[in-house]
Amino acid sequence: MEVKLSQKAQAELGTLMVNTPDLIHLLSLLPKENLSEYPLLQKELTSKHPNSRSYNKALKNKTFTKEEFRDRIFARLDVFAYEMAVNLNTDYLVERVSLIVGADIARIDELEINEIGADVLQRILTDLSTDVCKQIQPKGDHPFLAERGRIDHGFWRHADKAYNAYIDGYNTQASLDAWCQLNLHTRCPQSFIRWLKTYGNPKEIAEWMSYVA
Known part of the structure; x- marks a missing residue:
């Protein structure tokens, strides 16, 4: 496939090509399926990345556990989800929960998935997924x-x-x-x-x- 770039774009591409660390970093962030034809490159982009090495070293030194690292990620995702959810129309969710708990707000903390309903949860997750795309859109x-x-x-x-x-x-x-x-x-x-x-x-x-x- 031939792609014609402007002179400025060609200059930026040339700069990137000769700046190996920046190029490797960008390639390491690509979805794995984009590098499926280059399995060795894909493997080493991850295993030899400085941040991968520092992460593995921290695990080895017991600075934190993999579970603690994962939980910190999930905690951050909770913040993202909340910030997006409060800007969505979630009246249907509030209505469903109010039908279950009435004025007993404390009972919300004890609700099970099946009580809220898979259909409602799927809808809120779909809305959040759609909003993620909107958030990162230029x-x-x-x-x-x-x-x-x-x-x-x-x-x-x-x-x-x-x-x-x-x-x-x-x-x-x-x-x-x-x-x-x-x-x-x-x-x-x-x-x-x-x-x-x-x-x-x-x-x-x-x-x-x-x-x-």
């Missing part, structure tokens, strides 16, 4: 934050209304465009439906909420 991918080109702020500041119209059945470009002209007095961008299929409700996107604040 801001420039949101049209209303683009630094170049013409931005129709008259539309994007009311993207939540266009989203509701889409949910209500105006789910083709032509019908949604007609709705926007009638109700928002502007056209619906060609990219909007594709954008909302990726990101969902604008009101659940932190960047959009900051944009309209």
Whole structure:
């Protein structure tokens, strides 16, 4: 496969190619399946990485155990999950739990998976998984934050209304465009439906909420 790069991109690639430590570090962070054709390289990228060696040395010296290291990771993931969850619409979860415990808030600590329900837990986990992608998506991918080109702020500041119209059945470009002209007095961008299929409700996107604040 031939890829044509700009001169600046070629220069950056050249710098990376001659800077072996940086290149090795980047390769070590790739998903393993991306290096499946290079098993020896894949193995040594991990085993000979300075951080892998320092980690194994700490285990050997009993600075901490593997379980303690794992638990610290999970504790950090708990923080990530909470910070994302409080910004999601979780009314369905609150409603389910309230039906089980009523006013006995202390009982929440004793709930079992089957009491909350696999369907509810799967939904919250799916929502969190989707939100992870939104969190790491470059801001420039949101049209209303683009630094170049013409931005129709008259539309994007009311993207939540266009989203509701889409949910209500105006789910083709032509019908949604007609709705926007009638109700928002502007056209619906060609990219909007594709954008909302990726990101969902604008009101659940932190960047959009900051944009309209």
